[in-house]
Amino acid sequence: MKQQSELPVFAQGAARLKSALQASLVPASRCKHPGALLDTLQHWSDSYLRSDGPCLTGHRSLANLGYMRSPLVIAQPEQLTAVAQVSGLFNEQGIAELRRACYQLEAGSSTSDWIISNRTRAATRSSTLIREMMDSRAFLLAVSKIAGVPLVPHPFLRARSQVNYFYPPQAQHDRAQIGMWHTDGTSFVLNIVLSEPSEYEGGEFVYFEGPVERFDVASLNDNVRSxxxxxxxxxxxxxxxxxxxxxxxxxxxxxxxxxxSFHCPYSQADVNKFWHLASDDGVLRTIRPWFQLKCDLIRPASEQYRRLGIDPITFGELVPLQLQGAR
Ligand SMILES: O=C(O)CCC(=O)C(=O)O
Ligand SMILES: [Fe+2]
Structure with a gap:
């Protein structure tokens, strides 16, 4: 029980507004080595995906989590994956290249007192490998199969990709780096862990097995899963x-x-709130991309795929993946 309540909850409501205003005061270029070359210049290759496909464990749909109504008109709660552990998506070479790219991006990371304390946002802008991977049809198809609906990279660049770096407190009075309890501003999210389990202790990814309305940090009871x-x-x-x-x-x-983060182009629904994005990037830096996002969301799916230079991914292609331990 003690362990479960040790994560605080990220700012909500008025506190979120305050965090957005505070983020506005931070200069955009606040990173460790502003002039550092962040890109490994390595190209993505679809051969970095394992040909036998990924394997899912602990799969839960939104229906399994207690959602009766779907957030998307084009899919049922049974169809939409709420959470799944994914193994075997990349082969060894793919993992090695992703690790290398993300190590290098740390030079451009900055600290945030909010959800995650040290991170590099907009990794697709700085890394050839990650940008090409996100735009690859084979990769998008693999993630779409996991999600249950066809996907494109999320149109909001700064929310599309980020690398998180967690360390234990370095000095006695340092605060621990944590991922506070939160929901994301985007819906379709793949969190790829690029450290070997032997490289760290703690740092478990936990989730609340229930709908957001039932989440109460003071009484999580037995609903926290690791x-x-x-x-x-x-x-x-x-x-x-x-x-x-x-x-x-x-x-x-x-x-x-x-x-x-990804978006389903067959739906115009997007849950991003202005204040959610602004609490990461500040109010001024969010205004223009926010209006751009609104324009991007109403483009037909065929156009969204055409702009990526790939054939549309269709619902018919999403045959069920191999599930292990699905309850
Ligand atoms: O680092 C992770 O595994 C996930 C962190 C997270 O939830 C986030 O960045 O929104
Ligand atoms: Fe998250």
Missing amino acids: CGVKASGDAVYIYGSRVFHGVRPLTQGRRMSLVL
């Missing part, structure tokens, strides 16, 4: 806007994760 990640390159997929989740403090080592 997602065991067995190897570097394994991932936790979540329907981020409807599943409360967090990352427990690290007690040793270092944990690095690449968090990717």
